[in-house]
Amino acid sequence: MSEIVEYFPAILQGSLLTLKVALLSLVLAVLLGLTGAAARLSTTRWLRFPAVTYTTLIRGMPDLVLMLLVFYGGQLIINDIADRFEIEPFDLDPFVAGVSTIGFIFGAYFTETFRGAFMAVPSGQMEAARAYGMNRWQVFQRILFPQMLRHALPGIGNNWQVLLKSTAIVSMIGLTDMTLLADQAGRTTHQPFIFYSIVAAIYLIFTAVSGWGIVRLERHYSVGVRRATL
């Protein structure tokens, strides 16, 4: 029992790192998703093509394979460049590799979510806004974005829950998140079950709180929409 108390603060610390990885990846993924959706909906073929390739490639392979590719491949590239310019090579930070990979992967999923949501906004809304003399940015910010968000929220919530759980794989490239800390604590105390259960419980709390938050957000952005009842 005393051993559990001893390692518990470290695991809590690790859970903050997990949360940090998840939130930073989310920011990156949303930015990539908005860019990707804009490119996919563009009338220019040269913008549509790379966006389609991006979403197809990313969704075709496991996140772990991509993460290992970025982590080990990135290190090799750094070494090569350092060699060429005759400087001391530095180690690729697993935190940077983890966040950029997860952000890059979920950017593809957010691209699809936002694309569908943008298409769901009636085009009459945009025409009306243009008729009022709004410029493109005003149309986007006042009309398109808030209405798009209502359609995108279920997808965003879903992606966020999957993203949150996929942060566990950063432990496989050596980032000391709570899964890796639980692994270490379990080895030293010979009580791996207890420590993995703690990690599972923390993840469960994260997903439960997120689920609650998403419901609140959906309610907020659906104000003024009447739901059909039988």
Next chain:
Amino acid sequence: MLDFAIIIDSLPDFARGTLLSLQLMALSLLAGFIAALPLAVARSSSSVLLSRSVGFYTYIFRGTPMLVQLLLIYYGLSQFEWMQRGWEEGNVVLLLFREPFFCAWLAFALNTTAYTTEIFAGVFKNTPLGEIEAGRAAGMTHFTLLRRIVIPAGLRRAIPTYSNEVILMLQGSAIASAVTLVDLTGAARYVYSRHFAPFEAFIFAGIIYMVLTFFLVGIFRFAELRWLAHLRPRS
């Protein structure tokens, strides 16, 4: 660019890994499908106790990462004395928990059962009321109604969502290398460490995963044409 000599030299490793990944995926999906059918009926039943207790199981398994579930089963269970005693005494069932393949299968199967249960329960609950009324009017018992109306019609409507779950399972199985299994990702990690060639190893593995994914997408597109033809928009 890519050194194809390394890839060709490692083809047998990749082939064995792919086979193991496919085996794991197919066996977990099979178990998940069989287990999810009765669980989904229970989850969509009007009995609150039955529905909530299945809901509790799916909540736990859908709310935690599959990697943690896998580590919990393979490394976690070994901490218990009854487990260690069972191993010493040669208990056949408990000895299974020392096998990484069995543990990976169990973790994946429990995980996909949870997701599949929710998918199936969702479509069962959406059975048109008229179909159930018609079945009752024809004198069907509750079980016959499930067997002849609710389950077959529901499974058809579940095909598009279930295909996502199958693809997630293929990609999710990549974590099997965390418990020393040499699946496709494990093979790529082995090739990387032997030749120090991350691009050859992981890009080639990624391509194999992608081909398998597209193959599965194709199968499900065919299944939708076959079993969901009545729901296609008329031209």
